Amino acid sequence: MRLLWLRNDLRLDDHAGWQALADYQGKTAAVYILPAHWQKTDAAGLHRLGAAKAAYLQQALADLSARLAPFPLTLLQGEPVELLLAWHQQQPFELVTHVAQAPEEAGWLARLCDAGVKVQTFEAQPLFEPEQVAPLLEKFPASFTGFRKKVEKFPAWSVPAPQAAADLGRLQAANCPLTTGFDWPAMPGAPVHPAWQGGETAAQGWLKHYLFERRALAHYKTSRNDLAGRYFSSHLSAALAWSCLSSRTVWHQILEYEQQWGSDEHSYWLRFELLWREYFHWSLRVHGSQLFAAGGLTGKAGLGVFNPEYWQAWCEARTGWPMIDAGLKELMATGFCSNRLRQNLASCFIHELGLDWRLGARFFEQYLVDFDVASNWGNWAYIAGAGHDPRQGRRFNPHRQWRQYDPGLTHLHQWLPELGTVTLKQVEAHQRGERLLDYSAPLLPLEC
Ligand SMILES: Cc1cc2nc3c(=O)[nH]c(=O)nc-3n(C[C@H](O)[C@H](O)[C@H](O)COP(=O)(O)OP(=O)(O)OC[C@H]3O[C@@H](n4cnc5c(N)ncnc54)[C@H](O)[C@@H]3O)c2cc1C
Numbered sequence: 094m095r096l097l098w099l100r101n102d103l104r105l106d107d108h109a110g111w112q113a114l115a116d117y118q119g120k121t122a123a124v125y126i127l128p129a130h131w132q133k134t135d136a137a138g139l140h141r142l143g144a145a146k147a148a149y150l151q152q153a154l155a156d157l158s159a160r161l162a163p164f165p166l167t168l169l170q171g172e173p174v175e176l177l178l179a180w181h182q183q184q185p186f187e188l189v190t191h192v193a194q195a196p197e198e199a200g201w202l203a204r205l206c207d208a209g210v211k212v213q214t215f216e217a218q219p220l221f222e223p224e225q226v227a228p229l230l231e232k233f234p235a236s237f238t239g240f241r242k243k244v245e246k247f248p249a250w251s252v253p254a255p256q257a258a259a260d261l262g263r264l265q266a267a268n269c270p271l272t273t274g275f276d277w278p279a280m281p282g283a284p285v286h287p288a289w290q291g292g293e294t295a296a297q298g299w300l301k302h303y304l305f306e307r308r309a310l311a312h313y314k315t316s317r318n319d320l321a322g323r324y325f326s327s328h329l330s331a332a333l334a335w336s337c338l339s340s341r342t343v344w345h346q347i348l349e350y351e352q353q354w355g356s357d358e359h360s361y362w363l364r365f366e367l368l369w370r371e372y373f374h375w376s377l378r379v380h381g382s383q384l385f386a387a388g389g390l391t392g393k394a395g396l397g398v399f400n401p402e403y404w405q406a407w408c409e410a411r412t413g414w415p416m417i418d419a420g421l422k423e424l425m426a427t428g429f430c431s432n433r434l435r436q437n438l439a440s441c442f443i444h445e446l447g448l449d450w451r452l453g454a455r456f457f458e459q460y461l462v463d464f465d466v467a468s469n470w471g472n473w474a475y476i477a478g479a480g481h482d483p484r485q486g487r488r489f490n491p492h493r494q495w496r497q498y499d500p501g502l503t504h505l506h507q508w509l510p511e512l513g514t515v516t517l518k519q520v521e522a523h524q525r526g527e528r529l530l531d532y533s534a535p536l537l538p539l540e541c
Contacts, residue, residue, distance in 0.1 A: 420438050
C-alpha cells in the first residue's frame, strides 16, 4: 500500500505526491493529521491553532475532500508519528510526503524511518528544485540581495499541467484501520476577506480575480505598504502557506499577466516578494534549529527578557499605543495584518518593550492564517537583528511610518472605533506619554 501524508500541501495541482499515488499499481490512501499539541496551551498561554487559522485549515481540507471525491481523504487527530506507526502496524505501507521544512517535521520523518517505514519525499513548497539551488546551499548568501541576484539568473522552469481527473479516477482506495475524532476549536463566522476562504478552489479563484479581473497588480509596488484595504497587496499568503497554490503556479500566472498587460515595476515586485519567501525557506533548510535559538543565526547570547506586565498587555491589545493596539486587534480577529503592520508590531515588541523576539514569533504563529514557519521566524529574527544581515536589527519609528503610510488613520479608525475622530497629532502625543486621549496610558512613552 502507498500512503500520502499531507501537511501544508493541501492541493491537487502541481503536486508530486498525487502523481506518486497515481503511478502506483496497488492500494493507496491519503491522510491529514491535525497534531494534538497544536491545541495545547504552553506556559506563556499560547497554542498553535488560532480560530481564523483553524477555519482556513478546515475549509482547505473540506475543499480537498470535495475535489478528490469519491477517493477518500482520511482525517486524524493526535500525535502524527504514533498514529502513522499504529496504522503501519496494522497495514504496512510506504509513505509519500513532502520534504520537512522545520526541524520538528524532520524529527517526525526521522522517527518513522527509524521505525522501519519506507519514506519517499518530494518538494511541495519552494519555487526552485534542490538541484538548482544546491551550489547556493553550500555557502548560503548572507543577504537576500546576494541570493536574489543569483536565482534571478536561473532559467525558467515549468509547472506540470493540472492533475488529470483520470489519474485520480484510477486510484484504488485503501481503508484506514484507525479512528480518531476531530475536535476543532470555536470558529469565527465567514472570512472577512475573500482570500481567507480556505482551499485550492477559492485560492485559484482569488488569484484569477486579483490578477486578471481586478488587475490589482497594476498598483502593487505603490500600494503594498498600505495598512488597510482589499487590494493593496495580493493576499495570497495563506494559500501559499498551506500550499493550496504552489508558488510556481503563482509565479507563472504573474508571467502570464505580464504577457497580456506587459511587465513593469509592479509585476516585478510581486515576484521579488516571492523570492523573499524563497530565501527564508532555503535558509531554514540550511540553518535548521539554529533559527529558533535565542541568538538566532548570529549565535550570540539571547536578546530580550520576559516582562509579565508587558506580555499581558500585548496579548490583550492594550499597550496604550493605539497604532499598535489596532494592529494587534486586527491580527487576533482576522488572522492577518499587512506586512507594514507586522514590521511595526515586531519592532515595538522587540525594540520598545524589550521582549524576547521568539515569544513574539510564537504569538504570530498562533494567530496568523498564513503562518509559515520559515517566513515568520525569518522575519522576526531579521527585525531582532538575529537573522540574516543582522546589523543592529530593524527598529521602526511608528510615528514616521503612519505619517507615510496611513496619515488619515483609516486602519486605526477601523480597529479602534471607540477613539472617535482623533487626529494623527493627537495619537502621536498620546503615544509619547501626553494623556490627550480617553485611552489606556502607554506602557512606555514612545519616544520617536
Ligand atoms: C514579523 C513578520 C512575520 C511574518 N510572518 C509571516 C508568515 O508567517 N507567513 C507569511 O507568509 N509571511 C509572513 N510575513 C511576510 C509578509 O508580511 C506576508 O507574507 C504578507 O504580509 C502577506 O500578505 P500578502 O500575501 O498580501 O503579501 P504580498 O505583498 O502580496 O506578497 C506576495 C507573497 O510574497 C511573500 N512575501 C511577501 N513579503 C514577504 C516577506 N517579508 N517574507 C517572506 N515572504 C514574503 C508571501 O508569500 C506573500 O503572500 C511576516 C512578516 C513579518 C514582518
